[in-house]
Amino acid sequence: MAKSTTPPALDTMSVAPEDTAGPAREDGDGVMRHAPKHAGGEAAGKTGTEKGAGARRRSAAPRAGKPARHVTPAPIAQQHLLDAAVELFHKEGVRAVGVDAVVKRAGVNKMSLYRQYASKDDLILAYLDHMQTASLARIDESIAKRAGEPRAQMLQIFVDLSERASKPGYRGCPFVNVAAEFPDPAHAARLSVVNYKAEVVKRFTALATAAGLAEPAPLVNALCLVLEGAYAASQTFGPGSPPLRILPTVARQVIEAGLAGGLAGELTAMA
Template sequence: MAKSTMPVMPDVPETPDLATSGGETTAVAMTGKATKATKAATTAKREGAVAPARRGRAATRSGKTGRHVTPAPVAQQYLLNAAVELFHTEGVRAVGVDAVVKRAGVNKMCLYRQFASKDELILAYLDHMQTASLARIDESIAKRAGEPRAQLLQIFVDLAERASRPGYRGCPFVNVAAEFPDPAHPARQSVANYKAEMVRRFTELATAAGLREPAPLVDALSLILEGAYAASQTFGPGSAPLRILPTVARQLIDAGMAGALAAA
């Protein structure tokens, strides 16, 4: 039987060690063999996941009860880490709060002390993913400093590479939009905010490259960006549509800079 492939987790920004932060909440001791914990920690580090502070450092004893307690910010980070992994790989609606608290190693009361509802946890997850995703886009832009035309292309070169890795799960915002059809849902507002940030970056780069009317090129690039996310899930990672993505992006950028793209 073929070995299963671990999903590629999104890159996430580093967070400070929260073990010394104030506030407390009760935590349930995590179980499992040390070898499994070590393997999980190694995988998380390799894939860019935020590693929670060690419980041995974070936990203290609560007065006369002798129960181990975890500072509230640390417990919140455990929960967010679990949400990032589960929501992104399995879907927001498919994952219940029971699965999140089990993965985080805390109890349900702890979750509701940190997040008033599952919807609030979803919004925290999306805020986290926006920070991580935009940081990754900015890393692509930084590779070609001072070359706005090349910076636009680099975004798609790097996306094609990421989307060709086994286990790639696409754009978390596209996935969430598909799960929440009501445009008034707060999660959909988070999706709109993220996409607006991408449009802003495209517009700034196209303008810096010399386009007086950047909208046609920005719209075209936004379209193939969304198409690449979808193709990574329908055709699969490393498929032909993803391999040709940088070429299509280059052709669109050339056409846009030449004024050959008509406004909508």
């Protein structure tokens, strides 16, 4: 009998081919062939029920000489993709890295990416969520080093940042980098930036208030400016540059001026 020359469509993520019933059977090479018919019209002398059961048994078994397909469980694939995005987006930039590069680094296929994230924008937001958690955790770790000493806690944030920013490969604040790549203030990525910076302001405000300031805003604003300047200097002057080494000294002077009320006086004079 004539052979069908068209192989069955295969889902590269499936574990086994679909069940095959009826007179057609699937050989190990993936081509559908029809068994010869006897006078009674039954293939190979079997009833339709027997043939269907046999085809199902064959389709459920691994094909001879071919390895079984491996399917990465969804939670693992999602973590691999996020890890790859964190590494590539932070190092090379969100816009510069395409989904193909993320998929390749994660070791999964593109279909896995779109099963976990509907679009690249969704992956970017997942990356920013991850970076917010990690960045705030570092700030909280600095605060915890000087428990009960709000003045020292504020300073410790800058001491630790100076140390991190002096290491080779430091890429600055991921939220500053993303803000530069997405100029539209209504973009979801920019909203993530705003949310993160609000969390930083909240922490500085709590510390300044605990240090005795009834009006913490002037000091908080000054500390935020010093913080953003340090992030920028790490990329323009480079890790370990003189501006980064002097960062703790500048932060200490700003904190002392703010707690003494000097910053509020400067703002009043400027107004």
